[in-house]
Amino acid sequence: xxxxxxxxxxxxxxxxxxxxxxxxxxxxxxxxxxxxxxxxxxxxxxxxxxxxxxxxxxxxxxxxxxxxxxxxxxxxxxxxxxxxxxxxxxxxxxxxxxxxxxxxxxxxxxxxxxxxxxxxxxxxxxxxxxxxxxxxxxxxxxxxxxxxx
Numbered sequence: 001x002x003x004x005x006x007x008x009x010x011x012x013x014x015x016x017x018x019x020x021x022x023x024x025x026x027x028x029x030x031x032x033x034x035x036x037x038x039x040x041x042x043x044x045x046x047x048x049x050x051x052x053x054x055x056x057x058x059x060x061x062x063x064x065x066x067x068x069x070x071x072x073x074x075x076x077x078x079x080x081x082x083x084x085x086x087x088x089x090x091x092x093x094x095x096x097x098x099x100x101x102x103x104x105x106x107x108x109x110x111x112x113x114x115x116x117x118x119x120x121x122x123x124x125x126x127x128x129x130x131x132x133x134x135x136x137x138x139x140x141x142x143x144x145x146x147x148x149x
Contacts (some may be wrong), residue, residue, distance in 0.1 A: 022074075022092065022101050022144070024108050028128060030088055031148050035060075035080040048076070071095045071140075085148035094140030101132055101144065120145070 026046060033041055038060055042048040048062035058080040066072035073093040078086050092101075102121060106112065110123035110130060120131035120143075131145040 022090075022096060022104065024104055027076075027088055027090070027130075027144075027146050030076070030078055031086050031128065031146055032084070033086065035078070035086060038078050038086070042076075042078075051075070069095070081148075083148075087148075088144075088146040090144040090146070092142040092144065094136065094142075096142055098132060098134070098136070098142055101142070105130055105132070 030038065030041075035058070039050060042060075042062045043050060046064070048064045051061040051063050053059055053061050056079075059077055061075065061077045063073060063075045071093045072095050074096070075091040077089040079089065080086055102112070102123070105123045108125070110125040110128075113122045113124050115134070116122045116131055118134075120133055123130040123132070127149045129147050129149060131147075133143040136142045
């Protein structure tokens with residue numbers, strides 16, 4: 001019996017250690033930061049690396065890999081809008097779990113409002129909208145989009 005409990009505990013710890021948590025507060029803050037200050041915020045405060053983007057002036061792309069494991073990589077593209085908000089397009093490697101992201105959004109006060117185009121689960125809180133892809137793509141990446149209405 002002790003061996004079974006030990007095994008269950010070890011598996012629980014291993015699963016938690018392998019899966020990554022998405023920082024919802026960071027994403028909410030990125031939608032309201034001035035576009036000019038995002039580099040400092042992402043690089044100096046959160047430790048992201050800026051990816052050179054020569055195509056679009058009004059987009060900044062950042063990457064962070066946790067524990068030197070590409071399966072723990074997050075890529076955030078910040079897109080400047082005409083209003084005072086920014087839109088986000090996020091690509092999450094396979095160690096980010098879709099159900100955990102949805103649970104975290106619900107725990108932080110977001111309301112599930114249904115499926116968008118049968119591809120994305122939509123969550124709303126105040127003027128913030130999170131779209132979370134239902135199924136990871138063929139590379140195992142999950143897409144999350146964040147907009148302010």
